[in-house]
Amino acid sequence: MQEKTLERLSIYRRLARRLQEENVERVFSHDLARMARITASLVRRDLMDLRVQGRPQHGYPVAGLVAAIDEVLDAPTPQNVALVGLGQLGRALLSYYIDRPHLRITAAFDVDPLKVGRLVHGVRCHDLAELAPVVRDQGITLAIVAVPAAQAHSVARVLCAAGVRGILNFAPVRLHVPEGVFVEDLDFTVSLEKLAFLVREGL
Amino acid sequence: MQEKTLERLSIYRRLARRLQEENVERVFSHDLARMARITASLVRRDLMDLRVQGRPQHGYPVAGLVAAIDEVLDAPTPQNVALVGLGQLGRALLSYYIDRPHLRITAAFDVDPLKVGRLVHGVRCHDLAELAPVVRDQGITLAIVAVPAAQAHSVARVLCAAGVRGILNFAPVRLHVPEGVFVEDLDFTVSLEKLAFLVREGL
DNA sequence: TTTTGTGAATCGATTCACAGCG
DNA sequence: CGCTGTGAATCGATTCACAAAA
Numbered sequence: 001m002q003e004k005t006l007e008r009l010s011i012y013r014r015l016a017r018r019l020q021e022e023n024v025e026r027v028f029s030h031d032l033a034r035m036a037r038i039t040a041s042l043v044r045r046d047l048m049d050l051r052v053q054g055r056p057q058h059g060y061p062v063a064g065l066v067a068a069i070d071e072v073l074d075a076p077t078p079q080n081v082a083l084v085g086l087g088q089l090g091r092a093l094l095s096y097y098i099d100r101p102h103l104r105i106t107a108a109f110d111v112d113p114l115k116v117g118r119l120v121h122g123v124r125c126h127d128l129a130e131l132a133p134v135v136r137d138q139g140i141t142l143a144i145v146a147v148p149a150a151q152a153h154s155v156a157r158v159l160c161a162a163g164v165r166g167i168l169n170f171a172p173v174r175l176h177v178p179e180g181v182f183v184e185d186l187d188f189t190v191s192l193e194k195l196a197f198l199v200r201e202g203l
Numbered sequence: 204m205q206e207k208t209l210e211r212l213s214i215y216r217r218l219a220r221r222l223q224e225e226n227v228e229r230v231f232s233h234d235l236a237r238m239a240r241i242t243a244s245l246v247r248r249d250l251m252d253l254r255v256q257g258r259p260q261h262g263y264p265v266a267g268l269v270a271a272i273d274e275v276l277d278a279p280t281p282q283n284v285a286l287v288g289l290g291q292l293g294r295a296l297l298s299y300y301i302d303r304p305h306l307r308i309t310a311a312f313d314v315d316p317l318k319v320g321r322l323v324h325g326v327r328c329h330d331l332a333e334l335a336p337v338v339r340d341q342g343i344t345l346a347i348v349a350v351p352a353a354q355a356h357s358v359a360r361v362l363c364a365a366g367v368r369g370i371l372n373f374a375p376v377r378l379h380v381p382e383g384v385f386v387e388d389l390d391f392t393v394s395l396e397k398l399a400f401l402v403r404e405g406l
Numbered sequence: 407t408t409t410t411g412t413g414a415a416t417c418g419a420t421t422c423a424c425a426g427c428g
Numbered sequence: 429c430g431c432t433g434t435g436a437a438t439c440g441a442t443t444c445a446c447a448a449a450a
Contacts, residue, residue: 004441006400010393014375028409037377041443044410056409056449073396075403081395088295095291096391103399141402142395166402168395172217174240182401184394188299190213191387192284192345192371193276196306197209198385199344199369200278207419231431244421247432259428259431 001072005046011036012046013069019062028059074102080140082164084155085147086110086125089170093144094121103142107134128155132162142166149173156183204275208249214239215249216272222265231262277305283343285367287358288350289313289328292373296347297324306345310337331358335365345369352376359386 015035019027029047033040047060052068054060081097083090083105090108097105098121108125110116116127126134134140143164147155152171159167166182169175172190175183218238222230232250236243250263255271257263284300286293286308293311300308301324311328313319319330329337337343346367350358355374362370369385372378375393378386 001400001404002441003397003401006397007393010390010396011377014392015377030409035377037379039443040409041412041445042441045412045442048411054410056411057407058450059409073400075399079399079403088291088298092291092295093391097395103395142399144395166398168391168398174214174218174238176240180405182398184398186389186391186394187213188296188371188389189217190210191389192300192306192347193213194206194209195369195371195385195387196278196282196345197204197276198206200282201204202383205419233431242421243431244423244434245419248420248434251433257432259426259433261428262431 001049005049006073008036008038008042008046009050009069009072012043013066013073016062016065016069020066025062026059027062027065029054031059078102078104079142080104080106080138082106082131082135082138082140082143082159083108083123084110084128084131084143084145084159085151086112086115086120087146087148090144090146091120093146094123098122105144106138107140109134128158131158135159135162135164140164142168144168144170145175146170204252208252209276211239211241211245211249212253212272212275215246216269216276219265219268219272223269228265229262230265230268232257234262281305281307282345283307283309283341285309285334285338285341285343285346285362286311286326287313287331287334287346287348287362288354289315289318289323290349290351293347293349294323296349297326301325308347309341310343312337331361334361338362338365338367343367345371347371347373348378349373 012032029040029043032043050068052060052064081103083094086108094105105123108123109128109131110125111128115125118125141164143159145152145155145167149171152173156175156177160177160181169183169185172187177183215235232243232246235246253271255263255267284306286297289311297308308326311323311326312331312334313328314331318328321328344367346362348355348358348370352374355376359378359380363380363384372386372388375390380386
């Protein structure tokens with residue numbers, strides 16, 4: 001399974017779920033392509049990897065599509081996520097990610113004594129110093145880093161030491177992590193600067 | 204200039220600026236590669252597109268590197284950015300993007316009457332209905348969409364109609380925009396689901 | 407027909423390998 | 429030498445084109 005395909009599966013599932021809500025039972029690769037703003041053949045190629053098959057004239061069964069993507073993207077048992085940094089961004093992420101069955105933020109961490117101990121959106125905020133034991137107790141393997149750039153490296157080190165294997169990083173730095181730990185960067189500035197260039201140069 | 208190179212230029216510049224602060228005058232492709240977690244030959248290939256040349260034994264001049272990247276990424280005149288949606292995420296973005304000389308958020312928009320008219324982090328919040336005139340008056344060409352999924356499409360339509368040419372989209376939907384408008388999606392769920400898969404499957 | 411599934415071709419991005427130069 | 433600049437090779441992702449199926 002290629003990474004790009006993986007990203008698109010997440011998008012296809014979201015689209016298919018919306019179709020389910022609208023009681024649409026079948027969908028053509030061409031329709032998914034239009035909705036996802038890609039080509040139909042790319043959709044078909046992505047779906048080849050899945051345990052769902054379409055039929056000419058009928059397209060793909062929407063429910064089957066969702067089920068097949070669930071099988072790939074959802075762990076058999078929910079994966080717990082730690083959120084580090086309860087600033088404005090951290091709180092935004094927390095309110096965004098409540099009530100997800102398969103990926104749920106079960107613990108938050110900050111250094112601010114005013115935040116430690118509080119319940120934010122139903123999630124307990126711990127002192128950063130408590131990270132390792134909490135991560136171990138809750139079997140957390142994923143973390144979201146939403147701290148200022150200056151603290152990101154030390155937070156990443158603590159997370160890796162505690163056994164976290166994947167980091168979604170919002171800090172504008174490139175984290176250095178041990179072999180076997182995955183980092184996904186979501187870098188607002190990089191994206192905005194790229195966009196500004198494209199708009200300015202017109203492609 | 205390739206898109207991936209463009210993204211990395213933003214990263215190189217950030218690294219080079221930090222080196223400047225540390226009074227480092229020269230840097231090897233190998234060092235930049237280590238800091239950016241990529242290969243040295245990719246760094247060199249990226250820098251080939253720039254008006255900076257390195258010298259064997261000496262590497263690249265840090266100040267020249269920053270200047271050369273500025274030339275590519277910074278518009279001659281600052282580009283104004285509109286922020287749509289002043290929820291938690293919108294406010295987080297606003298506090299993050301204050302005091303940038305070349306890309307600055309000059310106007311915010313929301314539908315909540317409690318927010319309209321207020322100054323948030325020094326930026327005026329307007330009613331969404333006022334978007335078109337404000338965008339035109341301030342010569343805004345870029346927008347950040349930080350509204351709930353349900354509103355994202357209509358917001359995008361209004362933005363495009365008002366003349367915005369680039370959208371940084373945080374809503375978990377694929378926007379449909381007219382020819383010539385660029386969209387960059389930052390999709391938290393897609394990234395987190397991908398990360399969860401990678402951690403689970405171990406590559 | 408129309409639409410899927412897929413081999414082959416293409417396009418794009420990265421790495422290799424090394425000539426050239428200080 | 430050590431390091432840059434770059435042509436050639438490789439790797440990966442997307443599109444093309446069409447046979448097969450209904």
